Amino acid sequence: MGAAQFVLENVAKRFGNQVAVNPMNLEIRSGEFLAIMGPSGCGKTTTLRMLAGLEAPSEGEIRLNGVRINEFKPHERETPMVWQSLALFPFLNVRENVEFGLKMRGVPKAERAERAHRWLQRLEIDQFAERDIGNLSGGQRQRVALARALVTEPPVLLLDEPLSALDANLVVRMQTVLIRLQKELGITFVYVTHSQSEAFAMADRIVIMNEGSVEQVGTPREIYRAPTNRFVAEFVGTNNIIEGTVSSRKAGMLECDTALGCIRTLCGENNPIHPGNRVDLVIGADLIEVSAEPIWSDNCFPAAFIGEEFVGSVATLHFETESGDEIRVQKQQRETESLELAHGKPLYLHWDADTVYCLASRTSDERGE
Amino acid sequence: MKPRHNMDIYALTWRLPVLVWQTLFFIAPLVFMIAMSFFLVKNYRMVEAFELVNWMKMFSRDYFWDSYVLSLGLAALATICATALAFPASYALAFMVSDNIRRWAIFFLIIPYFTSYLVRIFSWYVLLAEAGIANGVLGYLGLGPFTMLNTAFATIVGYMALTLPLVVILQTLSMANIDRSLIEAAHNLGAGRLRTIVSVVVPAGKVGLIVGALFCFILSFGDFVSPYYLGGSKPPTLTILITDTTKSGQQWPRAAVVAVTMMATLMVIAYSAIRYAYNRRQP
Numbered sequence: 001m002g003a004a005q006f007v008l009e010n011v012a013k014r015f016g017n018q019v020a021v022n023p024m025n026l027e028i029r030s031g032e033f034l035a036i037m038g039p040s041g042c043g044k045t046t047t048l049r050m051l052a053g054l055e056a057p058s059e060g061e062i063r064l065n066g067v068r069i070n071e072f073k074p075h076e077r078e079t080p081m082v083w084q085s086l087a088l089f090p091f092l093n094v095r096e097n098v099e100f101g102l103k104m105r106g107v108p109k110a111e112r113a114e115r116a117h118r119w120l121q122r123l124e125i126d127q128f129a130e131r132d133i134g135n136l137s138g139g140q141r142q143r144v145a146l147a148r149a150l151v152t153e154p155p156v157l158l159l160d161e162p163l164s165a166l167d168a169n170l171v172v173r174m175q176t177v178l179i180r181l182q183k184e185l186g187i188t189f190v191y192v193t194h195s196q197s198e199a200f201a202m203a204d205r206i207v208i209m210n211e212g213s214v215e216q217v218g219t220p221r222e223i224y225r226a227p228t229n230r231f232v233a234e235f236v237g238t239n240n241i242i243e244g245t246v247s248s249r250k251a252g253m254l255e256c257d258t259a260l261g262c263i264r265t266l267c268g269e270n271n272p273i274h275p276g277n278r279v280d281l282v283i284g285a286d287l288i289e290v291s292a293e294p295i296w297s298d299n300c301f302p303a304a305f306i307g308e309e310f311v312g313s314v315a316t317l318h319f320e321t322e323s324g325d326e327i328r329v330q331k332q333q334r335e336t337e338s339l340e341l342a343h344g345k346p347l348y349l350h351w352d353a354d355t356v357y358c359l360a361s362r363t364s365d366e367r368g369e
Numbered sequence: 370m371k372p373r374h375n376m377d378i379y380a381l382t383w384r385l386p387v388l389v390w391q392t393l394f395f396i397a398p399l400v401f402m403i404a405m406s407f408f409l410v411k412n413y414r415m416v417e418a419f420e421l422v423n424w425m426k427m428f429s430r431d432y433f434w435d436s437y438v439l440s441l442g443l444a445a446l447a448t449i450c451a452t453a454l455a456f457p458a459s460y461a462l463a464f465m466v467s468d469n470i471r472r473w474a475i476f477f478l479i480i481p482y483f484t485s486y487l488v489r490i491f492s493w494y495v496l497l498a499e500a501g502i503a504n505g506v507l508g509y510l511g512l513g514p515f516t517m518l519n520t521a522f523a524t525i526v527g528y529m530a531l532t533l534p535l536v537v538i539l540q541t542l543s544m545a546n547i548d549r550s551l552i553e554a555a556h557n558l559g560a561g562r563l564r565t566i567v568s569v570v571v572p573a574g575k576v577g578l579i580v581g582a583l584f585c586f587i588l589s590f591g592d593f594v595s596p597y598y599l600g601g602s603k604p605p606t607l608t609i610l611i612t613d614t615t616k617s618g619q620q621w622p623r624a625a626v627v628a629v630t631m632m633a634t635l636m637v638i639a640y641s642a643i644r645y646a647y648n649r650r651q652p
Binding site: 073075080083085087088089090091092101105148149152 | 560
């Protein structure tokens with residue numbers, strides 16, 4: 001991971017009266033795989049398009065290797081992009097599509113053909129070189145779009161939800177292709193997505209955006225286990241969030257009053273949370289244990305099983321506590337068999353204090369800032 | 370099998386009016402015209418016959434081939450002019466204005482067709498006359514007067530009055546439908562505005578550009594009014610030749626020869642153009 005390549009300083013974008021991106025600061029490091037993630041309309045695509053010069057920032061400065069690039073036209077930058085729609089030229093065949101960028105840069109014909117061929121080979125689509133775009137499968141088109149963007153050997157590749165149109169198993173295949181390419185080339189990938197699984201599977205760092213603002217920047221692990229605010233904790237889909245008030249703080253152990261009862265959590269020495277503070281307790285769904293009998297633990301609560309859903313081998317179990325709150329638990333599907341789950345069955349949920357992540361509640365005033 | 374059979378009858382019921390219409394008003398007259406080209410004229414009266422004499426007479430006359438070349442040339446020139454004049458306007462309407470302005474522009478481009486073509490040609494007659502408005506303005510600038518009426522220039526002006534709005538509409542619609550991300554992708558891959566037009570906008574809007582050009586060619590090739598009133602009818606185009614032939618000695622069969630030749634020419638050109646428009650491979 002190298003030095004800062006792109007620096008966004010107080011960059012904002014407005015379309016008329018509508019704010020797309022609030023003033024944001026972000027450093028994109030040379031050679032990293034950065035994912036920008038957020039719900040639709042959060043400003044992630046606009047941010048990417050500003051890097052490519054397809055949108056001009058309304059304020060702030062974008063620097064590439066220390067040079068201000070706000071005024072550079074899209075064709076004066078080396079920031080190739082892969083579109084969600086792929087934007088392949090339907091009137092050109094595969095080879096001509098890949099050669100396009102080289103042709104625009106005045107590379108002689110023979111060299112063009114040779115370099116395009118090398119990339120088609122690398123992405124294992126050289127046998128389709130003379131085919132029309134219309135006669136390719138979704139995965140093959142994806143590879144053509146990648147080859148077209150990478151053939152000029154750029155220092156960065158921008159990707160705008162490129163896998164969203166593919167079916168699930170193809171997505172996983174393309175993810176490995178992308179990860180391998182990025183490691184081999186050592187160039188920066190900036191990857192916009194609304195899909196957690198794509199971001200977590202591929203990115204070195206993740207930027208979470210919401211309503212035009214950056215909510216958190218961090219490694220997937222930080223985002224997942226140490227969200228800095230409630231939006232991130234909720235957006236990373238498998239967390240349970242329980243609101244409460246701190247009732248005591250002793251030797252790094254916090255006790256919080258919640259609707260469930262008293263929840264214990266650990267607290268670092270520097271954490272400024274004190275008794276009386278409102279907090280959101282974040283408990284990862286995969287960190288909760290289920291047992292048939294009550295167990296001596298930091299946190300153990302009775303709950304009734306009310307339903308489950310499967311994605312592959314992972315089951316998400318839904319429980320209702322005595323307070324009426326719903327708690328989600330993720331387990332390997334085979335682990336759930338021994339529990340003999342049935343609707344309404346009373347069970348016990350327990351988790352250790354060190355698995356609870358404690359967030360100071362943001363009041364609505366603070367969110368407005 | 371039975372439902373399938375019913376479907377066919379149902380589908381046929383809807384196709385029938387079109388088939389009847391086409392047969393009555395297109396195929397039947399065409400067949401009659403082809404047949405007529407083999408008739409004879411005796412004592413100023415047409416006689417049913419099957420003789421090749423009309424074809425041989427017309428095709429062996431130099432004035433027929435002169436008119437043929439002139440008509441093709443004028444129509445081709447009109448097509449080039451209309452396509453070239455329309456493109457910047459269409460490009461601006463397709464890419465540089467809001468959807469709302471584009472809708473209004475298309476509406477205003479349709480309005481000229483509300484008035485009779487003949488009326489518009491006579492307006493141009495007044496404009497282009499020796500003591501007309503155009504020469505008046507040029508004279509004010511110390512130029513001219515130029516003889517514009519009864520020249521090929523005036524004929525082309527008339528053709529433009531007939532076809533240019535239509536060509537702009539067709540080009541605009543096809544270019545407005547180009548996926549914007551294709552244009553962005555071209556910029557993104559290093560193409561400036563001009564190179565993007567040449568290497569993306571033109572090929573992506575090819576169908577509209579060719580269909581527009583084809584309409585211009587067909588309408589100009591078949592137009593009688595502009596070469597007659599603005600172009601002065603000399604030398605005659607094929608359309609003028611048809612009227613001259615019918616007037617002189619009731620030679621309807623020979624006029625039919627000209628008409629059938631024109632029809633065949635347009636068929637070949639239209640077929641080739643459409644084929645080229647939808648041929649996805651580049652030459």
